Amino acid sequence: MAAKNAFYAQSGGVTAVINATACGIIETARKHPEQIGKVYAGRNGIIGALTEDLIDTSAESDADIAALKNTPAGAFGSCRYKLKSLEENRAQYERLIEVFKAHDIGYFFYNGGGDSADTCHKVSQLGEAMGYPIQAIHVPKTMDNDLPHTDCCPGFGSVAKYTAVSIREAGFDLASMALTSTKVFILEVMGRHAGWTAAAGGLAAEKEGDDPHIILFPEVVFDQEKFLARVKECVDSYGYCTIVASEGIKNAEGKFVADAGTTDAFGHTQLGGVAQTLATMIKSSLGLKYHYAIADYLMRSARHIASGTDLEQAYAVGKAAVEMAAAGKGGVMVSIVRESDEPYEWSIGEAPLDQVANVEKKMPADFITGDGFHITDACRRYLAPLIAGEHYPEYVNGLPQYVKLKNVAVPKKTGKSFEI
Amino acid sequence: MAAKNAFYAQSGGVTAVINATACGIIETARKHPEQIGKVYAGRNGIIGALTEDLIDTSAESDADIAALKNTPAGAFGSCRYKLKSLEENRAQYERLIEVFKAHDIGYFFYNGGGDSADTCHKVSQLGEAMGYPIQAIHVPKTMDNDLPHTDCCPGFGSVAKYTAVSIREAGFDLASMALTSTKVFILEVMGRHAGWTAAAGGLAAEKEGDDPHIILFPEVVFDQEKFLARVKECVDSYGYCTIVASEGIKNAEGKFVADAGTTDAFGHTQLGGVAQTLATMIKSSLGLKYHYAIADYLMRSARHIASGTDLEQAYAVGKAAVEMAAAGKGGVMVSIVRESDEPYEWSIGEAPLDQVANVEKKMPADFITGDGFHITDACRRYLAPLIAGEHYPEYVNGLPQYVKLKNVAVPKKTGKSFEI
Numbered sequence: 001m002a003a004k005n006a007f008y009a010q011s012g013g014v015t016a017v018i019n020a021t022a023c024g025i026i027e028t029a030r031k032h033p034e035q036i037g038k039v040y041a042g043r044n045g046i047i048g049a050l051t052e053d054l055i056d057t058s059a060e061s062d063a064d065i066a067a068l069k070n071t072p073a074g075a076f077g078s079c080r081y082k083l084k085s086l087e088e089n090r091a092q093y094e095r096l097i098e099v100f101k102a103h104d105i106g107y108f109f110y111n112g113g114g115d116s117a118d119t120c121h122k123v124s125q126l127g128e129a130m131g132y133p134i135q136a137i138h139v140p141k142t143m144d145n146d147l148p149h150t151d152c153c154p155g156f157g158s159v160a161k162y163t164a165v166s167i168r169e170a171g172f173d174l175a176s177m178a179l180t181s182t183k184v185f186i187l188e189v190m191g192r193h194a195g196w197t198a199a200a201g202g203l204a205a206e207k208e209g210d211d212p213h214i215i216l217f218p219e220v221v222f223d224q225e226k227f228l229a230r231v232k233e234c235v236d237s238y239g240y241c242t243i244v245a246s247e248g249i250k251n252a253e254g255k256f257v258a259d260a261g262t263t264d265a266f267g268h269t270q271l272g273g274v275a276q277t278l279a280t281m282i283k284s285s286l287g288l289k290y291h292y293a294i295a296d297y298l299m300r301s302a303r304h305i306a307s308g309t310d311l312e313q314a315y316a317v318g319k320a321a322v323e324m325a326a327a328g329k330g331g332v333m334v335s336i337v338r339e340s341d342e343p344y345e346w347s348i349g350e351a352p353l354d355q356v357a358n359v360e361k362k363m364p365a366d367f368i369t370g371d372g373f374h375i376t377d378a379c380r381r382y383l384a385p386l387i388a389g390e391h392y393p394e395y396v397n398g399l400p401q402y403v404k405l406k407n408v409a410v411p412k413k414t415g416k417s418f419e420i
Numbered sequence: 421m422a423a424k425n426a427f428y429a430q431s432g433g434v435t436a437v438i439n440a441t442a443c444g445i446i447e448t449a450r451k452h453p454e455q456i457g458k459v460y461a462g463r464n465g466i467i468g469a470l471t472e473d474l475i476d477t478s479a480e481s482d483a484d485i486a487a488l489k490n491t492p493a494g495a496f497g498s499c500r501y502k503l504k505s506l507e508e509n510r511a512q513y514e515r516l517i518e519v520f521k522a523h524d525i526g527y528f529f530y531n532g533g534g535d536s537a538d539t540c541h542k543v544s545q546l547g548e549a550m551g552y553p554i555q556a557i558h559v560p561k562t563m564d565n566d567l568p569h570t571d572c573c574p575g576f577g578s579v580a581k582y583t584a585v586s587i588r589e590a591g592f593d594l595a596s597m598a599l600t601s602t603k604v605f606i607l608e609v610m611g612r613h614a615g616w617t618a619a620a621g622g623l624a625a626e627k628e629g630d631d632p633h634i635i636l637f638p639e640v641v642f643d644q645e646k647f648l649a650r651v652k653e654c655v656d657s658y659g660y661c662t663i664v665a666s667e668g669i670k671n672a673e674g675k676f677v678a679d680a681g682t683t684d685a686f687g688h689t690q691l692g693g694v695a696q697t698l699a700t701m702i703k704s705s706l707g708l709k710y711h712y713a714i715a716d717y718l719m720r721s722a723r724h725i726a727s728g729t730d731l732e733q734a735y736a737v738g739k740a741a742v743e744m745a746a747a748g749k750g751g752v753m754v755s756i757v758r759e760s761d762e763p764y765e766w767s768i769g770e771a772p773l774d775q776v777a778n779v780e781k782k783m784p785a786d787f788i789t790g791d792g793f794h795i796t797d798a799c800r801r802y803l804a805p806l807i808a809g810e811h812y813p814e815y816v817n818g819l820p821q822y823v824k825l826k827n828v829a830v831p832k833k834t835g836k837s838f839e840i
Contacts, residue, residue: 014596016589044599072589074596081600161818169436169492169721172822176434176494179464180501185717204819275714276693294695296713297605301589305724307818387818398581398727398807399624402592 003035004106006325007049008057009042010074010141011081011112011119015155016303017314018141019075021111023068024318025139026057030065035326040103040410044077046110046119050092050418052099054410067403069315070393072303075405078112081420083119086129095418096123097132102413107135107325111318113142113153117333118357124331135330137321138353141314143300145196148359149351150335152386154317155300157310160200161387162299163189163244168204170293171211171242178240184231184282185242186292187212188275190299192248195219195363197299201244202375203383211242216274218248219363220372222257227278228285230373235288245274304400308389309344320348344385423455424526426745427469428477429462430494430561431501431532431539435575436582436723437734438561439495441531443488444738445559446477450485455746460523460830464497466530466539470512470838472519474830487823489735490813492723495825498532501840503539506549515838516543517552522833527555527745531738533562533573537753538777544751555750557741558773561734563720565616568779569771570755572806574737575720577730580620581807582719583609583664588624590713591631591662598660604651604702605662606712607632608695610719612668615639615783617719621664622795623803631662636694638668639783640792642677647698648705650793655708665694724820728809729764740768764805 008025010018022041029036041055042048048055055076057065068075083092099105110120120138127133140147145156167187174185191197195217202215213234216222234241249257258274275292282288317334324332332350339345367379375383393400428445430438442461449456461475462468468475475496477485488495503512519525530540540558547553560567565576587607594605611617615637622635633654636642654661669677678694695712702708737754744752752770759765787799795803813820 010596014593047599071592073592077599078596079600080597164819165724166718166722168819168822169723170717172491172493173434173717173721176430176498177500179467179497180499181433182717187718203817273696276696291716292714293716293718294712294714295718296711297590297593297602298586298607298713298715301593302586303589304585309818384817389818390812390815392810392812395810397804398729398809399584399588402588 003033003037005037005104006039006107006109007042007100007105008039008109009045009048009111010076010078011045011110011116012078013143013300014074014078015141015143015300016072016158016306017154017311018111019068019071019073020311020314021139021141021154021318022075023065024315025109025322026065028319028322032322032326036107036322037104040105041076043407045079045081046083047079047081047420049099050095050420052412052414054103055407056410059408060405064403064405069311070303071402072301075403076407082115083122086122093126093130097126097130098414098416100132100134103410105134109137109139109321111139111141113144114147114358114360117147117353121353121357124353135325137325137330138333138356139317139321140333140335143197144191144194146194146360147356148361149333149356151338151346152336154310154314156196157307157313157386158302159197159299160383161307162295162302162305163197163201164203164387165305166295167201167212167242167244171204174240174242181289182291183235183240183288184290186275186278186290187244188247188273188292188294189244190296191218191246193218193360195246198244198246199363199367199375199379200383200387203380203387205374209238212244213238213241214243214373215375216243216245216249217363217368217372218246218250220368222249222251224281228282231282232286243278245278247274249274303393303402306391307387308391309386311391313346316348324350341381341385344388423453423457425457425524426459426527426529427462427520427525428459428529429465429468429531430496430498431465431530431536432498433563433720434494434498435561435563435720436492436578436726437574437731438531439488439491439493440731440734441559441561441574441738442495443485444735445529445742446485448739448742452742452746456527456742457524460525461496463827465499465501466503467499467501467840469519470515470840472832472834474523475827476830479828480825484823484825489731490723491822492721496827502535503542506542513546513550517546517550518834518836520552520554523830525554529557529559529741531559531561533564534567534778534780537567537773541773541777544773555745557745557750558753558776559737559741560753560755563617564611564614566614566780567776568781569753569776571758571766572756574730574734576616577727577733577806578722579617579719580803581727582715582722582725583617583621584623584807585725586715587621587632587662587664591624594660594662601709602711603655603660603708604710606695606698606710607664608667608693608712608714609664610716611638611666613638613780615666618664618666619783619787619795619799620803620807623800623807625794629658632664633658633661634663634793635795636663636665636669637783637788637792638666638670640788642669642671644701648702651702652706663698665698667694669694723813723822726811727807728811729806731811733766736768744770761801761805764808
């Protein structure tokens with residue numbers, strides 16, 4: 001049997017290490033020429049498949065592909081675009097098959113989170129549903145760490161490390177300044193639905209009084225009175241107060257705290273962000289001077305402080321996906337299996353896609369302390385190994401060297417366009 | 421002549437490398453026991469001198485003092501507190517002399533920015549003005565880079581590196597996502613009066629199209645129409661737009677853009693920050709999806725990505741201050757003298773304090789491009805060496821190891837208190 005080509009796409013919000021997964025996939029595919037021909041990447045994710053905008057990764061040198069391991073974000077472009085169900089939009093799937101057939105694609109590697117697992121699952125069923133058999137393998141990626149059936153998600157460990165390092169550093173700053181200046185510092189972190197990212201900040205607190213003093217999780221209903229009392233308590237005890245706040249915290253009415261109440265000069269509601277809302281609250285109720293930082297994309301693109309564990313796992317899931325495909329598998333997600341906490345040992349596993357798609361892994365209740373303001377030892381045991389290890393990019397003239405690929409287009413063959 | 425003790429204080433906003441200066445001072449003083457006895461640090465800066473709250477640094481081990489080099493922020497506490505003039509508050513100076521006499525202090529090392537240089541200058545005149553001769557040496561520190569008579573200010577290079585690294589990384593993220601998601605990213609950086617910090621972001625742009633696409637300086641009057649046109653131009657050309665904005669930009673009326681027009685639910689003016697104001701402007705005028713990050717204290721405490729040049733210079737100015745003192749000097753600021761741009765060569769110099777105090781170094785006009793949106797080659801030549809080199813802290817369990825000193829108090833001797 002002649003080798004089939006592979007399609008690879010990056011999906012959803014990118015991370016500091018998703019390109020390490022791409023590197024694992026392409027380098028490993030190059031070692032299996034009997035089973036896998038060329039790896040075609042979708043320009044801007046699955047949209048590249050629908051519009052037949054494919055990138056020929058074989059045009060990239062080995063050195064550039066290796067450099068992907070140390071380059072943040074998505075080298076081929078990603079997208080926020082979810083395929084509808086087969087019933088809702090059959091034309092999308094027919095188009096996919098048309099493009100796959102034209103380019104002799106037999107493997108589908110989809111690198112993303114929960115929504116992408118769902119898409120990957122649908123593609124894996126194209127053989128049965130539409131007579132085009134394809135080995136579809138989901139390769140996990142999400143800073144949100146919310147995929148089931150895997151110990152963790154590549155991309156999360158680096159965000160976690162960024163949060164813990166940043167709040168430790170800011171805490172040293174606050175401790176220096178608190179007597180005559182800023183008494184409260186808030187670090188706002190991404191994560192609308194789950195508190196994994198905020199929780200990771202808690203790793204910086206190794207003993208009583210260490211930063212951060214307070215963590216605000218989306219899993220815990222925000223209680224203004226209790227929160228302000230805790231802030232005051234910290235300032236009284238430690239001289240200052242450091243807070244990691246998830247952007248997704250909600251009040252008792254289920255409303256995002258970030259949306260609560262500011263309007264611009266024209267009377268429009270202003271989404272000011274949670275840090276600003278909390279800061280204003282602290283200033284007006286306790287009269288304390290504050291500062292806040294909003295990490296936003298900096299946290300998920302911070303390859304310069306990526307977690308060694310995360311980087312290793314990101315590469316490993318890419319490599320494993322290709323090895324599974326070469327061994328004839330499909331319809332699965334590559335997973336990370338924790339063998340032991342300390343020392344942290346893990347191996348590669350797999351989970352059937354129908355068990356992964358559309359299931360969200362929440363933080364276990366026993367990972368949050370009784371008062372709702374910090375992480376437990378169980379959480380610490382889970383998180384600690386995920387931020388371990390440093391793997392710095394190369395620097396030239398003081399700046400990290402990140403690769404920009406040539407991204408040569410594969411000549412179109414279908415002769416048809418497709419509206420997105 | 422018996423060795424006199426030294427007083428050392430950290431002043432104003434702390435930086436990623438001010439403790440490296442403390443390390444340089446204490447390690448060097450330990451090598452000059454004939455001239456310098458103990459180094460007493462002010463707890464919370466000059467306030468520690470006024471309240472006789474001195475820290476005995478001789479109680480710290482050599483290893484802990486060495487670890488200061490890799491620890492951000494102010495290990496002895498800093499403060500925002502400016503001494504009045506001798507005419508306005510003679511009691512402050514009498515108190516200083518009382519404390520200095522009681523603890524046999526003959527050297528005054530003041531580690532700070534412009535205001536601190538002014539204080540240091542006043543202290544250096546105590547001999548003439550009040551009969552208490554003391555060798556006062558100013559040791560430069562400020563992320564604002566606004567001290568005159570020195571090539572740069574320790575603390576700035578690391579902030580500069582943080583900005584350049586962060587916007588490069590965020591730019592890679594944007595490039596990946598722009599087709600279906602975020603088209604504009606704004607990084608808000610500290611710096612109310614001068615654009616040095618924002619300018620540093622420009623170093624990440626090595627060729628046409630590189631991030632950041634736009635820099636907003638406080639030196640350039642903000643013109644909303646011109647700005648929005650440039651944003652649109654970038655999105656049209658590159659698919660997205662990355663912006664580094666100084667918090668201090670002002671409009672034609674001289675009003676901070678950050679203060680322009682949002683009110684909270686109670687009708688109070690809301691200081692939303694410049695990033696949010698710009699983002700709202702972009703959304704409502706151009707309809708583009710945005711994200712923004714606010715670096716705030718993270719940028720000045722980010723020891724994990726400190727500049728090697730900056731760290732080296734921070735240590736060197738501390739060392740030189742003690743060597744100058746041991747050689748009998750006073751009334752000067754230690755300075756950094758640029759010998760050549762490429763390769764960057766520098767030496768230690770000195771500047772008379774009366775020429776330093778209350779003089780602010782602005783960005784030269786020829787450092788900003790004609791359109792007001794980027795840096796020139798001259799600026800690049802000046803800035804590039806300041807961010808060069810990496811010097812990582814030690815990590816344990818994935819977290820940087822920063823020292824917390826014992827900070828043992830020196831027994832009080834004056835028997836008097838002093839109200840701050």
